[in-house]
Amino acid sequence: MHTAAFRAAGLHGTYEARRVPAAELPAALAGLRQPGVLGANLSLPHKEAALPWLDELTPAARAIGAVNTVIHRQGRLTGENTDAQGLFEALLELGAGGTGDRNTGGAVAVLGAGGAARAAVYVAVTLLERDVYILNRTRARAQELAESWAAPDRPGPRALAADPGEVPWEQIRLLVNASSAGLDAPGQTPLPDFGFTRLPAGALVYDMVYKPAETRLMREARAAGRRAENGLGMLAHQARLAFRAWTGADVPVGVFLDALSSPAGREQQG
Ligand SMILES: NC(=O)c1ccc[n+]([C@@H]2O[C@H](COP(=O)([O-])OP(=O)(O)OC[C@H]3O[C@@H](n4cnc5c(N)ncnc54)[C@H](OP(=O)(O)O)[C@@H]3O)[C@@H](O)[C@H]2O)c1
Incomplete structure (x- = not known):
């Protein structure tokens, strides 16, 4: 590049x-x-x-x-850190997270709790100004990441650690996979047994993974009629x-x- x-x-x-x-x-x-x-x-x-x-x-x-x-x-x-701004600009290009969306509410779900997830949470909370639910294979790491955003000098949108059963999916307009599940593994997904129709019809599933070009997460979201894009x-x-x-x-x-x-x-x- x-x-x-x-x-x-x-x-x-x-x-x-x-x-x-x-x-x-x-x-x-x-x-x-x-x-x-x-x-x-x-x-x-x-x-x-x-x-x-x-x-x-x-x-x-x-x-x-x-x-x-x-x-x-x-x-x-x-x-x-251009990962965060890069994600933000990719999302804006896709029409997710624009000012119109912010006005109509909606929350973000981030899968993962590593460096890429930290960037995604920053985008959700600071740039999109949305509440964010963090889901991770190891819940303690999601908790740690959520707590790092709970500083008293950072009022406004909240970051919360959650299990899939605790997320109000009907409010999630943007689901970001920032875990490495699915990377070079077409059969792997960070969200097994999930009914994507629980997301609102206009929701976007953004998978930071781009190898393969269509991950299982994207395939299942698309099969349920939801928009899904890879991380390219x-x-x-x-x-x-x-x-x-x-x-x-x-x-x-x-x-x-x-x-x-x-x-x-x-x-x-x-
Ligand atoms: N598109 C882009 O420009 C871009 C930029 C940066 C990163 N990325 C991608 O984002 C992904 C994460 O990167 P990172 O730097 O944050 O990596 P990282 O720090 O190693 O974090 C990996 C995360 O994925 C979770 N995870 C790993 N394998 C999993 C599995 N089989 N099922 C469920 N969760 C799993 C880990 O959960 P545990 O805490 O339980 O281990 C951890 O939360 C990578 O695929 C990377 O290629 C893409």
Whole structure:
């Protein structure tokens, strides 16, 4: 995606994947302070581990407690989280979570309690201003995530841990899978034995997973007549936002989506 973006922006630059063992993370981050380096993306488990080694965090990265993008400027490293804004923009493109929706109420359900779920809860509570129900295989982690949003200085929408039986499904206009259930596993779902007709007719099921392109969660939601999308839009938007933060160039999201659907992009997605 970033190679295509450099080309589209008329810039000379390279983006390469590196495997960094946990013990080498501080040295790898220090290496980003060299002149000519724009920054980096981080993946698991570095998204949270990197925080102490950065000079500053954006408000979103601080609230989420995870960084997927590091921006280098004049020897200083800033941690940003473009997963959250990327999800938000993908949802807006799909017409979910716009101001009209906010006025008509509705709540969000998030499946999972890892870094991606933290970003989804941030989007639901802070950007969409909706109550959010967090469901996770390990309930204690959902509880922990919900409690981290219960700060007294954060009034407004609430985050609640829940089991499927406790969620008012008829109020859920947006269901986000932020768990890794279904990833490379077409027969797996984070929500087994669920009747998707319990969701309102206009509800959107957004699966952050994009391998396979149609997950079991999406297949079952669609079979019940509910709209369902995979996480490719989020993936493209988080990359677009990272690229803009590094270079200042606002490359259209279509460039990133086209790269993802190219033979090389498909190969990398497996
Ligand atoms: N589209 C995008 O741009 C984008 C961006 C970021 C992440 N993602 C995707 O989001 C997913 C989660 O990423 P993450 O970084 O949050 O991972 P993570 O921190 O490892 O969290 C994984 C979560 O999935 C749950 N889980 C794992 N296997 C499960 C199963 N078989 N059934 C039910 N729940 C299961 C875990 O539950 P426990 O707590 O019980 O272990 C945990 O809550 C991944 O598939 C990742 O590829 C997509």
